[in-house]
Amino acid sequence: MKKEKLHNTPHYINPYLGGVLLGLLVIITVYITGRGLGASGAIKSAVVTTADAIYPEGARENPYYSRFISDGHSPMYNWLVFESLGIFFGGLLSGIIFGRVKKFRVEHSPKITSKTRLIVALLGGILFGIGSQFGRGCSSGAALSGSATFSLGGVIVMLLLFGTGYAIAWMFKKLWI
């Protein structure tokens, strides 16, 4: 009975330990694949592929999209896409083992509705996507893998990303807590 209960109460990893593990993950990734981690790249591949499928002429004329389109090689055939699949399934497995997977639901603050939460999350995601393309990478690609190579750009992204977040969190805290 005790074990059963343990399975069904959510567990979260200590954030400091999580950070150390994430750092070690970068080392392992570089060792195995010869390059760093990333997440926004997979989304970019998906966006480019979708654009190419729906409106090929437009996608091929677009100066940004066209950089990732070539005949005979799908932008989805990219290590970041498979890495993101792995993140999804690995996260799911972790959620199952540590009791965080339950019925399908939207997690949000009791002060806002699910709808608000979803809309705001989508907006945040869009902003993050645009920002990551200007910053040449997101928190995984630029900040984590970048700063691991002592790249100045990576450090700047890291400071700006979390610094800005810290500075303006107060204004948006109602959307979260």
Next chain:
Amino acid sequence: MKEELFVSGRDIPNIDPYLHIWHWQIPLYLYLGGLAAGILFFAAYYVIKGKEKQMQTTVKWATIIAPIALVIGLGALFWDLKHKLYFWQLYTTIRFTSPMSWGAWTLMLITPMSIVWVASYMKEMIPGWDWKWDILNKFEAWVIKYRVPFAWVMMVLSVILGVYTGILLSAFNARPLWNSSILGPLFLTSGLSTGLATIIWLSKDKNERKVLTRIDLILVIVELFLIIHLFMGFLAGSAVKTEAASLFLGGEFTVTFWVFVVILGLAFPIVLEAFELRGYHVPKWLPPFLILFGGLVFRFVMVEAGQITRFLY
């Protein structure tokens, strides 16, 4: 100067050097055939064991899928035929050395049997169901009376059907990737496992799910074992066989096969099922969905890759 004229017999469009005649219809059919074989096998098995009451979904509800899958699969096969109106000629002969003859006759028997099977449970599934005509009611009573022998015949036929979906490919001695006797048991195991996954997805009974998940776990492990042996056989074989295997070991099918079939379609679902059996909360649709998806990709990859492997250079 003496000139010699060489005439090569090797310019055969769509057959040599690469086979290019089987498209989506064939793998879809192989998939649906295996799936139906799996569902019917377990339905018959639990009737023979006398566990109809404990395994309601397996014996009754899930079997509705089998005739539908068979009819769609056969429709795909028919679509693939070049001379559609001559299909009946398969039934003018019985050839024991031809897998296609085995398959044609097995399907001829098992498709109507699966429909009769579902029909014989209609009254139990839908209260108040009536067949209207007396002759149908009499036929139903006859089927119900001889249900166990009926189940025996169906179980044997379902195994033949499951094996045949693999043997159909392995009988092609001109295509090294297919020309392996492991393909028969491999396709059978995969078919049984996808059939079970369908039943598990449909079942709401906790005990039934548990029993079936345990069997599925073993089947998937057997399937992984057979896949390893398939590749061991290729790598220990002649140059054409190692070349065929290299399509999956660094070649163009490597990612599709290992990521979608082996990791997501077999390894990950058994990890999830193992956790589910130990009492963890796993989304119920996820392991069956992954197994069904992996099985489908497996057949597409095998049919697609097999066609570009060859013996002659």
